[in-house]
Amino acid sequence: MNNIDNIIQHLKGSNDYIVTSHISPDGDNIGSTLGIYYALKKLGKNVFYVIDDNTPQNLKFLVEDVEILTSKEFELEGYCVIALDCGDKNRICLSDTLINNAKHLTCIDHHASNDYYGNLNYIDADASSTCELVYNLLVRLEQIEQIDIIDEVIATALYTGLVTDTGNFAYSSTHPSSLEMGKELLLKGAKRDTIIQRVFQSNPYNYYKILGEALNTLDIVQNKIASICITKEMLKRNSISFNDVDGITSYTRDIENVEVGILLKEKKENEVKVSLRSKQYVDVSLIAQSFNGGGHVRAAGCTIYDSIENAKQQVLEAVLKTI
Template identity: 60%
Template sequence: MNSIDTILKYIHESNDFVVTSHVNPDGDNIGSTLSIYYFLKKMNKNVYYVMNDEMPINMQFLVKDINIINSQKFKELNIKNYNLVALDCGDKNRICVDDDIRDNCIKLINIDHHGSNDFYGDLNYVLAEESSTCELVYNLLMRNEEINEFNTIDENIATALYTGLMTDTGKLTYSNTHASSFDMAKNLLLLGADTQRVIQNVFGSNPFNFYKLLGAALNTLEIIDTKVAVMMVTQDMLEKYNIDFKDIDGIVPYARDIENVEIGILLKEKGNNEIKVSLRSKSYANVSKIAKVFSGGGHMRASGCTINDNIENAKIKIIKEALKEI
């Protein structure tokens, strides 16, 4: 792994950057990507926020004034010499830009906290033990202040970092929360993070139909051998309640947070024979091992994968692997 100082030195000596996240973006990679975007702008770099997927509805407040473009629009700009910064992406193949943008950069800078990350970048800052990628970015930006005597973290960056920290630690309640996470939250508050705006938008602004969809999903809930809970969201449900696929990940904790349940599973029907699976565990099960069986990955307590089958068969397959883990 490269040192923070090495990465900062390279950033200071370079001019053109593309920042992006993993596919199906969430709070941590939006917060970390946006923070790096703002940082590079403050350093007077040419920076492009490129992402092929849409923002979840509860994250749009962060980027309402940001020009986010897709890969095709970036390629139309004909930018030849650029560096790609991939944040919170444990797998090179899940970077949310077209492959040719990924493969033709001068250097790929990989900043991430997934244990499955294989250091695919030319420059890598990867620490699986950190609470979030936003905590890594926070460390990098604080180090930049030390080296360059430059006030790096402003209110916008503090708010973005706070968003990623809160989402990936479950508002500082998950097992990946450390003393450093509380220190970071405190300092971001002192630096101007709009914490109430984050909490209200991310956790307190679900549309009414989301709860109708949640009710329908809960009606599919099953508990197997007291330790595994599984629920489903079908395409028909999404169409009935007019909820976008990207806005339903908040449902999965309802499966995990049942008394005596160790593993919660949400199966999400994205297309014909394309089932996205979200996995969460409570105290001891390593759900990343389950996800890897289906070429997925993630963290010990939170992982995901895709099963190319119908939703009923996918449920049978994922339950079989979950029962092995407990």
């Protein structure tokens, strides 16, 4: 059950919090997590940013002043966990020990596949981003407490998540409320120019080297399905990290007549992350769910524990059944 006021009472009622998100951090992941992180600090709470993964290069500007811990580095007891933008409890990027030993788990998320795994949940699959949900929560907190919470730092974090999850307001998930939120965040001082430059206009040279190699693997099936494969050898050869090539996914979708785009990234032997995108009518979240993944109607993902060749074949067969 969604109840913002109950979550606000919980945020006020405890002292020690872990904020975290899903594996393979992205803009909405980091933006929403930082929004809650800084809000809790303003409430005088002990808050720790804990995640067992690396921040993508183009988003590091957001966390320059934040101490990010791994599960092994966190030693406190009696803490509460707030999981943001994570549609599946199994994808929370913390150790099982930290998750299971938490005295309370709150989930704030916008994935349709979310099964309300938290003790408290704020889930809205129609929201443009988890950052939009955090924005709603913080606006309500400001109303209740009669204090200013959203400052330039929080506005910048939330605006980053908003523009990355809406494709800079181009995706179908963009609603009037998203544009209104964007306006309000800009009025609060969100550093729009910095966000656009760092997120969309600062890809390293190696990104374009691997992009060229990746495009050589482009395969189009029945003029409606496009796929690109990135192997671990390609990542190593081009000296670029696993989390820094997700932007290549759009190249599979943005082809004339293509309805479904697929990016397959080999993390290690027999472990392949699959990103799925669609344009108009295919619900890729259902395809992802068939491989124990999840996501949204137009953007979803899963992990397949097989060779990248076999993973590609399995996903293609699943998409062909849907098409």
